[in-house]
Amino acid sequence: MQGLKRRVVYITLYEGIAIVAASVGLALMSGQGLGHSGVLAVIASVIAVLWNLSFNWLFERWESRQAVRGRSVWRRIAHAIGFEGGLIVFLVPTFAWWLGVSLWTAFVMDLGLVVFFLVYTFVFNWAFDAIFGLPTSAAGAAQPA
Numbered sequence: 332m333q334g335l336k337r338r339v340v341y342i343t344l345y346e347g348i349a350i351v352a353a354s355v356g357l358a359l360m361s362g363q364g365l366g367h368s369g370v371l372a373v374i375a376s377v378i379a380v381l382w383n384l385s386f387n388w389l390f391e392r393w394e395s396r397q398a399v400r401g402r403s404v405w406r407r408i409a410h411a412i413g414f415e416g417g418l419i420v421f422l423v424p425t426f427a428w429w430l431g432v433s434l435w436t437a438f439v440m441d442l443g444l445v446v447f448f449l450v451y452t453f454v455f456n457w458a459f460d461a462i463f464g465l466p467t468s469a470a471g472a473a474q475p476a
Contacts, residue, residue, distance in 0.1 A: 332463045340463070345455055346376050352451065353444060360440045361430045371429045375444075378421050386414050415445060 332340065350372045357368035390410055402410075419441055426437035460466075 333467050337463065337466060341459060342380070344459070346380070348455070349448070349451065350376050352447065356444060356447060357426075357430075357440065360443060361432065363430060367429075371426065374425060374429070375422055378425065379418060382418055382421060383414070386417055390414075419445075 353372035353375060354365055354369040357371055358365045361368060390413065422441050423434060423437045426440055427434050430437065
């Protein structure tokens with residue numbers, strides 16, 4: 332499976348599983364009901380997808396104006412920190428407002444979700460590629476690094 336179909340299946344599965352897992356995690360961390368936490372997980376998912384689209388557009392626009400091309404380890408680190416930092420800026424106040432907790436409590440909850448999503452993303456991508464095959468960009472003979 333390749334192209335747009337692959338992306339739609341990927342996003343649908345990834346976000347669907349993420350919403351269920353985040354709902355349970357938020358319910359456990361906040362002591363609120365699963366329904367209340369589930370709505371927050373959906374809101375967080377929408378924010379994350381919109382931020383991902385916006386941030387990557389901005390990052391790639393900045394990147395295209397740089398004299399040095401390619402994605403070094405430092406550029407990838409800057410990308411990851413920028414994305415996660417921006418997501419924290421959006422999610423922490425949303426969590427605090429929705430759950431009626433302090434910004435600090437919401438920040439700690441968000442950190443718990445960040446740790447979860449690091450592991451989840453790694454496992455999900457590995458399983459997705461094992462089930463649906465590699466994308467064209469990664470298929471074929473490995474290139475030297």
